[in-house]
Amino acid sequence: MTVSYVSVRHYSRKTNRTKRYTRSASLRLNGTWMEEAGFTTGTKLDVRVMPGCLVITARLAETTLMQVFNKAKELPESEQQKVMAFLQSVIARVELEKL
Numbered sequence: 001m002t003v004s005y006v007s008v009r010h011y012s013r014k015t016n017r018t019k020r021y022t023r024s025a026s027l028r029l030n031g032t033w034m035e036e037a038g039f040t041t042g043t044k045l046d047v048r049v050m051p052g053c054l055v056i057t058a059r060l061a062e063t064t065l066m067q068v069f070n071k072a073k074e075l076p077e078s079e080q081q082k083v084m085a086f087l088q089s090v091i092a093r094v095e096l097e098k099l
Contacts, residue, residue: 003027027054 005023012019039045044059062070072083 001027 004026006026007021007023009021010019011017034040038058039056046057046059048055048057072080075083
């Protein structure tokens with residue numbers, strides 16, 4: 001695999017004529033191995049960039065619990081405390097049921 005490039009056309013909005021082209025590095029990934037590695041079509045990705053290194057990871061689907069938790073983080077502090085108290089009571093109840 002080799003890093004390639006893509007050309008980007010820059011044009012004048014007034015004349016709609018090309019002013020110049022620039023090149024940007026490009027890397028194309030495709031193949032059945034991607035699905036085998038968990039990168040199916042439509043998968044959201046996280047890309048971490050370090051000198052000489054790219055790390056591409058598939059984002060896990062957000063569970064309903066995480067969606068609710070993330071919404072709760074947007075609430076005012078007093079409401080967040082109520083949510084936390086409720087969750088702690090649920091956890092305590094679950095722990096009691098285990099006994």
